[in-house]
Amino acid sequence: MKKVLFVGSLLAMGILMGCSGDKGKAEGKQETVKTQVLKVAFNQSENHPQYKALEEFGKKLEEQTKGAYKLEISPNELLGDQRATAELVQNGVIQMSVVGNPVVESFNSDFAVIGLPYLYDSLEHQKKVFLSDVLDPLFESVKSSGFEVIGAFTAGARCLYTDKPMVKPEDLKGYKFRVMQSDTMKKMVDYMGGIGTPMGQGEVYTAVQQGVIEGGENNEVTYVDLKHYEIAPYFSYTNHLMVPDLIIINEKLYNGMTPENRKIFDDLMKQTIENEFEVWNENVEVAKKVATDNGAKFIEVDIKPFQERVKPLQEEVANRSEMTKKIYSDVRALAQ
Known part of the structure; x- marks a missing residue:
């Protein structure tokens, strides 16, 4: 009888220990x-x-x-x-x-x-x-x-900024604008009438100061964030790129x-x-107020002449593949 009780006690202890161990593992898993x-x-x-x-x-x-x-x-x-x-x-x-x-x-x-x-x-x-x-x-x-x-x-919408208003394609002649390091972006500014110059964004401020380029193209937020209004005070709303x-x-x-x-x-x-x-x-x-307070001028522009200028680039890229044809068509359809 004592032996049976002893074995029963061992089994009970084993069950309890097993439950405790499992619980500990579960708790440990939650905690880690x-x-x-x-x-x-x-x-x-x-x-x-x-x-x-x-x-x-x-x-x-x-x-x-x-x-x-x-x-x-x-x-x-x-x-x-x-x-x-x-x-x-x-x-x-x-x-x-x-x-x-x-x-x-x-x-x-x-x-x-x-x-x-x-x-x-x-x-x-x-x-x-x-x-x-x-x-x-x-x-x-x-x-x-x-x-x-x-x-x-x-x-946002990217626009041109430099040392004078850019209101028509002819105003861009001879002006070098920093663009992103992309052949498409370079062609875009070239079609618009200027000279697209690929370079890193961090180089723009010094490049304008040194006369390597005359300006850049970006949105109002980045224009102000990088203090480009200090070296290119005219921000012209060409809205050429989003x-x-x-x-x-x-x-x-x-x-x-x-x-x-x-x-x-x-x-x-x-x-x-x-x-x-x-x-x-x-x-x-907020950015426009900061720039204006620091002497920047925001210039409204008739964008139609610029839109006409870049049509060859739109057609070239949109017809590049079946993928680009479909994407271009689907994006334009959502404008309706």
Whole structure:
């Protein structure tokens, strides 16, 4: 009888110990959630609307994935210029970057179609495009390069700025304007009447001071953020370009997310893209006031002569492939 009681006691202790061990493992698992830090490269300052949008995205992502992912944004080209950071994302050295459309264009020339001059009629038209699915086939076309485009931010309308108003194509003659490092962008300014000069954005201020170029082309926010009003006080509303800034992510990391976290990530990214348009508009008004207070002049322009000038470029790029034909057609259809 004592033996039976003794064996029963041992069994009971074993069951209790087993339960305790399992509970401990479960508790330990909950307490040690592994956080994946997503390093994000960004070439503008912390004051930029896109930085603010990403910052908010990061907070919500960490919260909704219960700490599985955390964003670490490096502004001001701390991780290198956009082309260099795209390669870092490819290789998995960093996880994400925001890059101008021409950077991805170097991986697939079809991307030139969504950076064409006068493709979008307004920011509302561009927002409608970015929140639709018409660009998905294009975005997915670079998967084999080691990264995926997961969305696009607006960067407003790009305009010319230099030491005098630019109100007609003839005003651009002999003037060298910095453009992004893209053959399409260079051709654009050449067609408009000036001389497109590819160079890094960080070089513009000194290049204008030294007379290497006469001006640049960008939006009001960047114009003010980089204090280009100090060296090019006339900002002419040519509104020639609404080039997307693309959000790219390492393909292996993106496909390695759990279905639940992937859905959270994608849903939040779509919200972030929509919200960034609102933040952008607010920041434009603030930027214009800063520039005006510092002596800058904002000049209204009749854009029709410039639109006519760039038509050959639009036709050349839009008819480059079946992909570009469809994308161009779908984007224009959303303007209705």
